[in-house]
Amino acid sequence: METIIGREMEMKRLETAVGSPRAEFIALYGRRRVGKTFLINQFFKNQYAFKMTGVIEGTLKDQFAAFADAMNDYGYEMPEQPKDWMQAFIMLKNALKPKVGSGERCIIFIDELPALDAEGSNAASAVGYFWNNWASLHENIVFIICGSATSWMISNVIDSKGGLHDRITLELPIHPFTLKETEDYLEEQHFIWNRQMVLQTYMVFGGIPYYLSLLDREDSLVQNIDRLFFSKDTQMRREFRRLFNTLYKKPDKYIEIIKVLSNSRKGMTREELADKLKCANNGHLGKRLEDLVYCDLIRKNIVREKEIKRKDAIYQLCDFFSLFYLTFIDRAEVEQQYWAHHINTPEINSWMGLTYERICMAHIQQIKHALRIDAISTLNYSWRSKTTIPAAQIDIIIERADKIVNICEVKYCQGEYYLDKDEYEKINKRKNAFIQETGLRHTPWLTMITTEGIAQGKYSEMIQSQVRLDDLFNP
Numbered sequence: 001m002e003t004i005i006g007r008e009m010e011m012k013r014l015e016t017a018v019g020s021p022r023a024e025f026i027a028l029y030g031r032r033r034v035g036k037t038f039l040i041n042q043f044f045k046n047q048y049a050f051k052m053t054g055v056i057e058g059t060l061k062d063q064f065a066a067f068a069d070a071m072n073d074y075g076y077e078m079p080e081q082p083k084d085w086m087q088a089f090i091m092l093k094n095a096l097k098p099k100v101g102s103g104e105r106c107i108i109f110i111d112e113l114p115a116l117d118a119e120g121s122n123a124a125s126a127v128g129y130f131w132n133n134w135a136s137l138h139e140n141i142v143f144i145i146c147g148s149a150t151s152w153m154i155s156n157v158i159d160s161k162g163g164l165h166d167r168i169t170l171e172l173p174i175h176p177f178t179l180k181e182t183e184d185y186l187e188e189q190h191f192i193w194n195r196q197m198v199l200q201t202y203m204v205f206g207g208i209p210y211y212l213s214l215l216d217r218e219d220s221l222v223q224n225i226d227r228l229f230f231s232k233d234t235q236m237r238r239e240f241r242r243l244f245n246t247l248y249k250k251p252d253k254y255i256e257i258i259k260v261l262s263n264s265r266k267g268m269t270r271e272e273l274a275d276k277l278k279c280a281n282n283g284h285l286g287k288r289l290e291d292l293v294y295c296d297l298i299r300k301n302i303v304r305e306k307e308i309k310r311k312d313a314i315y316q317l318c319d320f321f322s323l324f325y326l327t328f329i330d331r332a333e334v335e336q337q338y339w340a341h342h343i344n345t346p347e348i349n350s351w352m353g354l355t356y357e358r359i360c361m362a363h364i365q366q367i368k369h370a371l372r373i374d375a376i377s378t379l380n381y382s383w384r385s386k387t388t389i390p391a392a393q394i395d396i397i398i399e400r401a402d403k404i405v406n407i408c409e410v411k412y413c414q415g416e417y418y419l420d421k422d423e424y425e426k427i428n429k430r431k432n433a434f435i436q437e438t439g440l441r442h443t444p445w446l447t448m449i450t451t452e453g454i455a456q457g458k459y460s461e462m463i464q465s466q467v468r469l470d471d472l473f474n475p
Contacts, residue, residue, distance in 0.1 A: 003188055004042050005209070006181035007035075010172055014043055017170045018105070023136045025167055028146040029153040030174035031295045031319075032246045033210035036146050037111055039174065049099050049106040050074050050092060054115025056148075056246055063116050064088065071095065085116065085126035093134050100138050107142045108135070114149035117156070124156040128163025136167070148246045151291035175296055177207025179363065180473045185209065191217045195469055196414070196451070203355040204229075206320035211236075225339040229329055232336065240325045247295055254288055258317060261298060262326040265354055266384070266393050267316035289315060297322065299361065301382040304397070304438055314382050318358055327351050356412035360449050361396060363472045367408070367449065368398065370471035377401040385433050392430045396449070405442040406465065407431050408449055416455040417448070424459040 004011065017024040028036045037053075052070035055062040064081065067088050071078050076095035082088035092108075100106050110116070116123035127145065135141045147153040157164050158171060177185065183198045189212075193201070200221055205211040214236070215224050228236045244251035244258075260276050261268060270289065274281035292298040299318040303309050317323050328338070328351075335341065342348055360367065364380050379399045385392040396408035409427050411417045431444050445464035453468050454460045 002038075002042065004039065005185045005188060006177055007039055007174075010039060010174065011043060013170060013172065018142060022139050022169075023141045024143065024169045025131055025136070026142065026144045026170040026172065027153065027157050027168045028144070028172045028174055029150045029158075029294075030148070031150065031176075031208075031297065032148045032243050033208050034174050034176055034296075035209040036148070036174045038209065040109060040111075040144060040146065044107055044109070047107060048074075048109050049096055050076075051109040051111065054110075054112035056112060056115050058115060058118060060118040060121050063118050063121070085121055085123045086129060089126045089130040093130060100141060103140060105140050105142065106138070107144070109144045109146070111146045112148065113145045114147040114152035114156075117152065124160065125163055127157075128160070128167070131167055132163055149248065150294045151248060154291075154294055173294075175207075177209065177212075178366075178475075179207075179359070180475050182207050182212065183473060185212055186215075189213075189215075189217060191215070193221070195473060197221050199356070199359070199451070199469060200352070202359060203320055203352060204324050208321060211239075211321065222340050222343055226337050229324075230334055230336050230338045236325075237329060240322065240330070243322075248291070254292060257288060257292060258297065258319075258322055259326060261315060261317040262323055264316075266395075267301065267314040267382075269312055269314060271312075273315065299358075301361075301395070304381050304383050304399075304440075305386070306439055308379070308381065314384065316358065316361075318362060320355060320358070323355060323358075324351075353412040356451070357395060357410045360408075360410050360472065364396070364398075366472045366474045367396070367467050369474050370467045371398070371406060371447070371465055373398070373400060373402075373406075383434050383438070385430075385437060387437060388433050392433050394430055394434060397434070398447075399440070399442060403442050404445055405440060406445050406447040407434065408447045408467075410449045411451075413451055416452045417450045418455045418457060419448070419459045419463070420457075421459060424462060428462075 017026060028040065030036050050070065052067055055066050068078060068081065071091070078091055082091060096106065096108070113123065113127070131143060135143050145157065158168060179198065179202055182202050183195070186193060186198060186201070201212070204225060214228055219227065228234055244255050248254050256277055257273065260273060268276065270285065271281055274285055279285060289298065293300050297317070297319040299316050301314045301316060303312055303314055328334070368374055368378060378401070381397055381399070383394045383397055394407055396410065398406040398408065400406070427446060431446060435444055446462065447465045447467065448454055448463050449467040451469040454463060454466060
């Protein structure tokens with residue numbers, strides 16, 4: 001049995017659900033390959049009364065075949081082939097009655113539930129009927145549904161206006177690993193890589209457990225990247241399209257948004273996205289952006305002007321795999337040892353700098369811990385100038401209840417970062433513009449987030465606080 005890395009909070013909540021004196025209805029969701037099924041299988045040790053998995057991109061006939069196969073695997077008889085999901089779940093209810101009646105805990109797991117809704121088969125309604133009219137009445141039932149198509153799960157289950165409205169007893173979004181969890185996973189697999197290598201691994205694969213499982217510890221990271229991305233017909237070259245096909249029934253509009261954001265270092269407002277996409281800034285665009293946020297593919301950063309502006313948020317691509325793919329792989333031709341031949345070139349170094357900024361934004365809690373402000377009420381946001389040309393922007397600002405505001409500057413470097421006069425003046429200019437435009441009365445503290453710290457020098461003394469790469473590895 002493999003070890004579960006991380007997921008402590010999720011397992012505690014599952015333990016509470018399993019030990020409760022009532023029927024439990026658990027919904028897991030998260031992007032493809034993030035480890036949802038692995039978590040449930042390991043936690044429950046595959047001790048199910050029934051489990052089936054929907055067929056991704058399968059027809060309705062395929063889904064019914066999967067259901068019949070699962071019924072057979074668990075020794076349940078089917079009087080006939082179901083003609084719809086309502087009939088199928090009634091058959092499942094009748095098959096489970098003896099086990100439920102015995103009083104033992106009865107675990108039912110429907111994996112990739114959105115796939116069952118092939119051809120508009122209304123699977124959610126059948127699930128709602130199954131739960132409302134039978135399963136919820138039996139305190140020894142734990143009913144688990146899971147799906148990678150997060151937007152479907154949110155619309156049809158979590159925020160359902162129909163039979164599943166407010167029925168979920170435990171909602172569990174499963175997010176990518178943090179840097180620390182990625183390090184723990186690699187150590188569990190006996191990789192002997194330092195934190196710079198773990199960081200670069202995270203830049204390429206994100207904290208996606210399945211992608212990490214493809215790494216070979218007998219190769220260097222550079223060799224792994226060339227093998228997995230740049231070899232002919234390799235799996236990871238096809239993964240980008242598969243990812244979006246799994247998440248969304250009509251993926252092209254979502255991919256367009258991701259591609260536009262991949263070319264924007266600073267991120268874009270909704271209005272800027274609509275202009276670039278040549279589409280209306282309406283509810284359809286808003287829904288797609290919301291879907292992408294739910295899937296951990298993009299991040300919505302609130303911004304401050306004179307006050308906090310949630311409506312004018314800045315959207316950034318935060319899925320590191322997609323950013324890597326669109327930067328280096330989405331080309332007509334790529335040489336088979338591209339990474340080995342181009343490592344340390346300006347193109348790759350620029351991408352590493354951009355990606356490190358976004359990794360820091362994904363580890364705000366670790367940054368707050370390093371600054372020893374865990375116990376202080378804070379608000380983190382971004383800021384973009386409306387007066388400077390070009391528009392100055394600060395991606396990480398932490399406004400604190402103790403009337404201090406940490407203005408963070410992120411710099412990626414293989415060793416210590418040397419802060420010279422020109423760079424310090426740029427940082428200071430952005431700080432002054434921020435204070436002047438927002439009118440914020442907090443005391444500004446310049447905070448440098450680097451990899452190995454700031455080299456001692458004249459301008460290093462002007463920085464009030466530092467955060468290093470090691471700090472981002474805190475749990």
